[in-house]
Amino acid sequence: MPSSGVKIICVTSRIRLLAADIDGTILNPQFEISPADLAAIRRAHEDGIEAILVTGRRHRFALAIAEQLGFDLWIISSNGAITRSLSGETFHRDMLPARTAQQLCSLMREFRGSTVLTFDTDDKGAIVLEHMDELNGSIRRWLEKNIQYIDFVVPLEDSLSRDPVQAMFCGKISRMKQARQVLAASPLEQEITVLRTEYPVRDLSIVDVLNLGCSKGHALKRWADYRGIHREEVMAIGDNFNDIEMLDFAGMPFIMGNAAEELRNRGWSVTLRNDENGVAAAIEQVTGTTTCLGAR
Numbered sequence: 001m002p003s004s005g006v007k008i009i010c011v012t013s014r015i016r017l018l019a020a021d022i023d024g025t026i027l028n029p030q031f032e033i034s035p036a037d038l039a040a041i042r043r044a045h046e047d048g049i050e051a052i053l054v055t056g057r058r059h060r061f062a063l064a065i066a067e068q069l070g071f072d073l074w075i076i077s078s079n080g081a082i083t084r085s086l087s088g089e090t091f092h093r094d095m096l097p098a099r100t101a102q103q104l105c106s107l108m109r110e111f112r113g114s115t116v117l118t119f120d121t122d123d124k125g126a127i128v129l130e131h132m133d134e135l136n137g138s139i140r141r142w143l144e145k146n147i148q149y150i151d152f153v154v155p156l157e158d159s160l161s162r163d164p165v166q167a168m169f170c171g172k173i174s175r176m177k178q179a180r181q182v183l184a185a186s187p188l189e190q191e192i193t194v195l196r197t198e199y200p201v202r203d204l205s206i207v208d209v210l211n212l213g214c215s216k217g218h219a220l221k222r223w224a225d226y227r228g229i230h231r232e233e234v235m236a237i238g239d240n241f242n243d244i245e246m247l248d249f250a251g252m253p254f255i256m257g258n259a260a261e262e263l264r265n266r267g268w269s270v271t272l273r274n275d276e277n278g279v280a281a282a283i284e285q286v287t288g289t290t291t292c293l294g295a296r
Helices: 022-026 035-046 059-068 098-107 109-114 137-145 173-184 187-191 216-227 241-249 261-265 278-286
Strands: 007-011 017-020 050-054 074-077 082-085 090-093 115-118 127-129 150-152 166-171 192-199 204-211 234-238 252-255 291-295
Touching: 017 022, 017 035, 017 216, 022 059, 022 278, 035 050, 035 278, 050 059, 050 216, 059 074, 074 216, 082 216, 090 216, 098 109, 098 166, 098 187, 109 115, 109 166, 109 173, 137 204, 166 173, 173 187, 173 192, 173 204, 187 192, 192 241, 216 234, 216 241, 234 241, 234 278, 241 252, 241 261
Parallel strands: 017 050, 017 234, 050 074, 127 150, 234 252
Antiparallel strands: 007 291, 074 082, 082 090, 115 127, 115 166, 166 204, 192 204
């Protein structure tokens, strides 16, 4: 008998598309793909299930993870703004208009030291900021890993001669909550999508500002429609707030055992943590003919 609070969901339909987040999902706390998770994803691929990575990372920064899977696939990057193959073929781009980005920089002037712009290029200038003085350790380390792509521009608006992929505001959770409140109170909210990713253990929050209607969920639906795959045939696995739209779209949504607590009241199945091969556990539950899933 299931323990109290466990909901049993019986899955009988076969999935055709597996959409998986990277950080906090495929990657364990050591930022590696566990052998069990890797084997499960490869088995799904061998069984004819298409896999697609859906991440907040830039395409270039996601490639190293995608290449470890060992087969050709597509990547939805920058929270839905770019859909591109492992080999570099572009399916869709959804840029933030430069005019909107300029208004955003003006609106968020008090957060100027926490602002990062990203552009769809693979050379210097893919990441633009004024300085790193106010960015905390985790974001600073990410920037140091991407130093070859960074350009420092003062004022930031001078970089906006073209449409950026997105704007990012990075900092402590309490500080980024203030940033979201400013955005929510602005008329500019009608022209943008605001997504957040939070890591409480690191006291880190990333607020992504994208073009209106741009999200992981919108991009995943667009791809599924193109591939002729119904949402009931889509399985999605995520762990954070920027995964919500993707999980809402998927017919078989899973959140990781390490997912943000606020996501647990949405009726989605909960798999094991990312340090317990949670991706493999979720895949194994739905790749059989009829499987009963326990949602905690």
